Amino acid sequence: AQRVTQPEKLLSVFKGAPVELKCNYSYSGSPELFWYVQYSRQRLQLLLRHISRESIKGFTADLNKGETSFHLKKPFAQEEDSAMYYCALSVYGNKLVFGAGTILRVKS
């Protein structure tokens, strides 16, 4: 069965500190992984997808097939990064399976 695990419900860091939001997945096929962000009361927005290997707003994520992980990282957190972050796995290319989400709070 496909599953996405985000072990932390809440991650609180100080501004300027490094951030790592953890994501592990379980899927027998070839995974397509995404990070979505939801700022307060706003829509789910695509932040990153592993295929593109890009950096958005300073965030990066590397797919590690050996550890079945897709952790989201940023070297220096900013206050405007405070949001809910969801890791998601694409199943059969179209449907998304989401993790439970991690609230990131960046304190000044």
Next chain:
Amino acid sequence: EPEVTQTPSHQVTQMGQEVILRCVPISNHLYFYWYRQILGQKVEFLVSFYNNEISEKSEIFDDQFSVERPDGSNFTLKIRSTKLEDSAMYFCASSVEDRAYGYTFGSGTRLTVV
């Protein structure tokens, strides 16, 4: 930037009543989806829709649920007889292709069943 629009943003309904949640997808998108998120739980896939028919649905999407695109622009989710456990945030998404990386999500409708 084009947006997926959902109305209403919040709907309160009595248990047993029918409710229709509305979504206006991005105009050139062909694939449409509904997801829901019960408070404190994961975002879950409900249904995908293409070419005026359901292409896939989850076990959550039982006979109480239906979707349609009545006028070529709106994409609706109907719950026939609401239950307390239907209370959730419902997200609509649309995509040009049937690929997850192409999704654009709406801002959601919070449904509260009392």
